[in-house]
Each structure stands twice: as C-alpha cells, then as structure tokens.
Amino acid sequence: MRQRLINKTEPQENFSSKEAKLMGRNAVVEEALSLQSLLFDSKISKADWIEGLKHHSKTLTNLLLNDQIDEFNQYLSSQFGGEISELKPADLSDKTSFDAKKGGLTNISYLPILQDLLQTAILIEHSTIPPYLTALYSIKDGTNALASQIIRSVAVEEMLHMIMVCNVMNAVSIQPSVNRPQNYPSYPMKLPMNVDFYVGLETFSTNSIATFIAIESPSSPLVKAPKYDEPEATPNLYAKGVSLEEHNHWTLENMKGFIMENVHTIGEYYDVLFFYIVVFQIIAYYKEHGSLPQSFKELNTGGIFTGDPAKQIRPEQYYGSGGKLHAVESLTGVIAVFQEIKGQGEGADDSIFDVDPSQFEEGAELAHYFRFKEVFHEHFYVGGDYRPFTDENGMMPVTTPPVGKPLPVDWNAAYPMKPNPKMSDYQSNPELYAQGKAFNQTYKNLLDAIQAAVEGDAKQLEKSIMYMYALKEQAIGLMSQPLNSTQNAGPTFEYPTN
Known part of the structure; x- marks a missing residue:
C-alpha cells in the first residue's frame, strides 16, 4: 500500500529544506520529539510520548510503506545522527553512558508484545471471514452472480491476509495460532480498534454490505477519481515539556491503549503495528551493534528476524486466487505484506484499485471497500463520470458512489437467516x-x-x-x-x- 498517510505534518526542524520537500509535508508539528527521544528518554510525559508516537509512526510508516527508501535514510540519519538539542545525551559510541540515559526499552522483550499485537491482527482478519462467507452462502443459487463473485473474492483475500500475518509472526520466531478457542471471533463483536459499529453474521442485505463497507473503510478521505472515457460497451469489472519523573511508556498496555484510542480503520492498525515492529528492530540493532541504525539497509535483516524460513507459506504453496502471497524473512517482507493487505482493503497509491493499474498489463482489481460499494449502490465504478465529484487535483471523496454500468442486485434472493x-x-x-x-x-x-x-x-x-x-x-x-x-x-x- 503506497497511500500518502500524512498530509498535515512536517519533518522536524533539523531536516533541511530539501528533505522537507521530499517528505511532502504541509503543516507543522511544533517541537516534535526526535525519534531517539521517543524511544529512549524516560523523562518525557505520557502526553508527549503519545504525540511523538503519532508523529513518528505516521512519518516512518509513510516513508517505508510508500517505498521512499532514500527519504527514509535521510529521516533515520536525522533522528539518530547527532545529539538531541534538549536532552544532550552522551555520544552514542559510549554505550554504558547512553544506557544510563535511555529508558528501559532495551530491557523489554519484544516477543510477548508482538505476539499480542500480531495475534490481534490475525483476529481482525479472521473476524471478517465468517461474516463474508455467511452473506455469500445466503445468496440463493442462480441469483446475484456478480455480487457473489465480489464477496467470494474478498473472503478469499482475507484468508490470504491471515496467512501472511502468520508469515510475519513466523519470521520473528512467534508461533501463530488460528484454530484455538481463544482465536475464534464471537459475534456480534467490535473490531479491536476505536470503532463504533458491530460486525455480525447476517444474510446478504443492504445492512450486511454496509457493515462490510465500514470494515474496509480507507484511512484517507480522498481518492483519485477514475479517468472518464466515453461509455464502453463492456466495462471492465475490476480493471512538550520534559517531566522530572522517570517513566517507561513502552509497555503492552500503553501500546494497545494507543491503538484503542487513535486507530479507526484496519489500515491504520497495520500502520501502527508496522511502526512497533520497526521500533523493536531498531532496538535489536542497537543491542547488537551498540549504535543506532543510519539506513534501511542496516535495519532490514537480522535483529528480530530469527524465524525458520521453512515455516513460511510461499506463493506456490497457496491454494487461493486473488492477491499475492509474500514470504517474510526481513523487514522488506513485512513491508510487502502490509502493502498487499492495505492495498487490497482500502486501495493503493490513493486509488480505488488494490495496486497501481498502470504498472500491470492485466490491470488491477478494486480494493475491498470499493468492491462492496459497487454492490451496495448497484453500479460499477469503471466507466462512470466522476468529474462532478472531483477537485482540481482529480481527487474525490471516498464516499463518492459508483456511477458506472449498472450492477444488478436482487436483495430478496437470499435466505432470511x-x-x-x-x-x-x-x-x-x-x-x-x-x-x-x-x-x-x-x-x-x-x-x-x-x-x-x-x-x-x-x-x-x-x-x-x-x-x-x-x-x-x-x-x-x-x-x-x-x-x-x-x-x-x-x-x-x-x-x-x-
């Protein structure tokens, strides 16, 4: 997923104007904590820790999940390359002195924390599969062929997502679990984020499809409008003060609490989860080398990625269709997995498609959110004229309904479950x-x-x-x-x- 995640933040003051331009920020986060302070300073307040987490999780995630490696290297070097102006820590080459200045993060085991957070990601993916299958199976045979095709394709991809999260867990030597009683969703339920709707098992209806739309809601309020061509005979279906008290804010309770307060979509959950994974990879690098990483290359391999490659599910072993399965043996693999999951759910590159269709000869499918909106509104996106909804940059609200060729739906052709x-x-x-x-x-x-x-x-x-x-x-x-x-x-x- 290469969606622009931050549109209203700016790099810290120690960025050059060239770097700021590369980062593409428009507004100011005043006196933002450095990433080094966020990770290691035990004297910052809980409020400053939360604000720093918001800023750096968005900044770092935006760069890496948008494949901006050079810009990420500049960001990392700026955060770890020198003294922090306010805290003035000892030279990082003096590991003993630095250990005395940092909080307790290096003494925290990443395994139970990532196990909890990644198992929650499995639960999120798992929670969508029974509702999608229930709606699909409730459609009476011989009816709603197009709607059935859409729901089936999404359900299969959700299973793919669950397997890829398992790959991430195996890559960091954590045994994933999908079949134990505690791994079962219980319906009706809320997804483990800051959401105000319930997910349940319901027959195919406008209500169930509306719930699916809510599940797959994008993080960004705007999306690129599909280009308008003359109507085609057959449209393509998917063509900050410093506290004097010592604190250690990096606890599972605080990290999950941040998610429950600030994460509203599945895509945002993966953003924060990705940031936490990178944080522990940074700490693993520091513990091994006695210094902080200055580039993605230094951060990519080793560290927490100690898993057995034989446990990875690889593309040739996956039975499903739709989407691409990625094995994970380094941070690069995590990026590929999260890009795939987020792109399929809410769209990639600010588009309604799960990948950039211009990069693939076979075209691209719509992201899940937009596939379900096609069913709900009984129209396809492709072939529609969205110029009345777009701004001067060709962007339209994600809430814009599809206005292409009609997609016939018989809402009565479902069992009254x-x-x-x-x-x-x-x-x-x-x-x-x-x-x-x-x-x-x-x-x-x-x-x-x-x-x-x-x-x-x-x-x-x-x-x-x-x-x-x-x-x-x-x-x-x-x-x-x-x-x-x-x-x-x-x-x-x-x-x-x-």
Whole structure:
C-alpha cells in the first residue's frame, strides 16, 4: 500500500529544506520529539510520548510503506545522527553512558508484545471471514452472480491476509495460532480498534454490505477519481515539556491503549503495528551493534528476524486466487505484506484499485471497500463520470458512489437467516443441532489445515479447497430450513464442542 498517510505534518526542524520537500509535508508539528527521544528518554510525559508516537509512526510508516527508501535514510540519519538539542545525551559510541540515559526499552522483550499485537491482527482478519462467507452462502443459487463473485473474492483475500500475518509472526520466531478457542471471533463483536459499529453474521442485505463497507473503510478521505472515457460497451469489472519523573511508556498496555484510542480503520492498525515492529528492530540493532541504525539497509535483516524460513507459506504453496502471497524473512517482507493487505482493503497509491493499474498489463482489481460499494449502490465504478465529484487535483471523496454500468442486485434472493445464530438456538431441534455441529467441525478442519501449514506443513493447505466446498453445502443446508415463523437457521462459526 503506497497511500500518502500524512498530509498535515512536517519533518522536524533539523531536516533541511530539501528533505522537507521530499517528505511532502504541509503543516507543522511544533517541537516534535526526535525519534531517539521517543524511544529512549524516560523523562518525557505520557502526553508527549503519545504525540511523538503519532508523529513518528505516521512519518516512518509513510516513508517505508510508500517505498521512499532514500527519504527514509535521510529521516533515520536525522533522528539518530547527532545529539538531541534538549536532552544532550552522551555520544552514542559510549554505550554504558547512553544506557544510563535511555529508558528501559532495551530491557523489554519484544516477543510477548508482538505476539499480542500480531495475534490481534490475525483476529481482525479472521473476524471478517465468517461474516463474508455467511452473506455469500445466503445468496440463493442462480441469483446475484456478480455480487457473489465480489464477496467470494474478498473472503478469499482475507484468508490470504491471515496467512501472511502468520508469515510475519513466523519470521520473528512467534508461533501463530488460528484454530484455538481463544482465536475464534464471537459475534456480534467490535473490531479491536476505536470503532463504533458491530460486525455480525447476517444474510446478504443492504445492512450486511454496509457493515462490510465500514470494515474496509480507507484511512484517507480522498481518492483519485477514475479517468472518464466515453461509455464502453463492456466495462471492465475490476480493471512538550520534559517531566522530572522517570517513566517507561513502552509497555503492552500503553501500546494497545494507543491503538484503542487513535486507530479507526484496519489500515491504520497495520500502520501502527508496522511502526512497533520497526521500533523493536531498531532496538535489536542497537543491542547488537551498540549504535543506532543510519539506513534501511542496516535495519532490514537480522535483529528480530530469527524465524525458520521453512515455516513460511510461499506463493506456490497457496491454494487461493486473488492477491499475492509474500514470504517474510526481513523487514522488506513485512513491508510487502502490509502493502498487499492495505492495498487490497482500502486501495493503493490513493486509488480505488488494490495496486497501481498502470504498472500491470492485466490491470488491477478494486480494493475491498470499493468492491462492496459497487454492490451496495448497484453500479460499477469503471466507466462512470466522476468529474462532478472531483477537485482540481482529480481527487474525490471516498464516499463518492459508483456511477458506472449498472450492477444488478436482487436483495430478496437470499435466505432470511436469523442474525448471529448460536448453537443454543438449535437445542430443541436435533436435526438442526447436528447440522450446525457438523458445519462448525468443518470450519475447524479448515482452520486446522491452515494451522498445520503455518507450523511447517504447507501441503495441508491443499485440503482447504475441499473444506470450502463442504462449508457452502452445509451452510445452505442450515439456511434453507426455518428456525421460527420468520427466520431460518444459519451457520454459527463457533468452536466445536462434544
């Protein structure tokens, strides 16, 4: 994902005017803490730590996830290349003296913190899969072919995202988990961020698609408007004061608290998560070399990337279609994974597409947010005239509806499933209870196959196709049966119990 994440911040005062121009900032963050102060100074207040975290997480993430390596090197050198004017620490070459000045960050183990944050990322991805599959399976056969195609493609890519987060975990020697009871979403639920909507299991409807749009909402309020050409016969579907008290703000509680207060979209979660990963890679470099890194090359390999490459799921081993799977053995791999996840979710390069379509002969698919908006508004984007919505730079609000060729949707051609069904709803009906139990076991088998794969047996992924076919058949078997006078049964996606 190469979206411009910051439009209203400016580099720190020690940047040259040339560097400031390269960074492309427009406003001022007054007296922003240096990255070195943010990481190591134990005398800054909680408020200053939070403001510094906001500034540097956006700055660093913007550079690396937009492939601006030269600019990142300039940024890193400016942050770690000399004395901090206010704190005036000892020369970093004097490691003992520097250790006395810094906080306790080098004594913190990154493993439990990244395990928690990355497992939360798996939960976020996992939380979207059952709702998408439920809506997909609820569409009656022979109807809504285009809408079904869109929902299916997104669900498959969410599974890809979950596997790639597992790759990141394995790269830093943390065992991912996708199939344990605590890894199961419980519906209805809120995503573990600062959001005000619930995600649940619902039939295909305007309400469920609106929820999917909310899930995939982009971080940026503006997007490049598709170029308008004369209508085509067949449009392409997806063509700061210093406290005197000692503090250590770098705790899991504070880091998660920052996310819960300041992160509103999945893309923003990955931004902050990426920053935390880089922070621990910086600390690992310092602990090994006794100095702070001055370039991306120094930061890219080694450090926290100690995982077994044999546990990586590689592109040729993945059964799915849509998107590209990336193995992770260094920071470069993390960047590729997060670019892919963010690009597929909310768009890349400020566009409505998951990659820059001009760079690929085969074109590009729309990002998830825009695919769901096509279904909701019953129109495609491609081929529409968006000039009335655009500003002088060709940008339009992401809320702009698609106005291309009609996308026919029959909202009534779906089973009237009870929202968020539970196995307890079927206690009085032995047949439904048995069917619900069988569905949950099949879904567990699917997760077991993924778990075995990320533990090193990638061939287990081949079983996933079989399980996906079985899930659809079993889900339809449930949703085609009345539960009460107005609602049908449906899959519960609960952890199977005896």
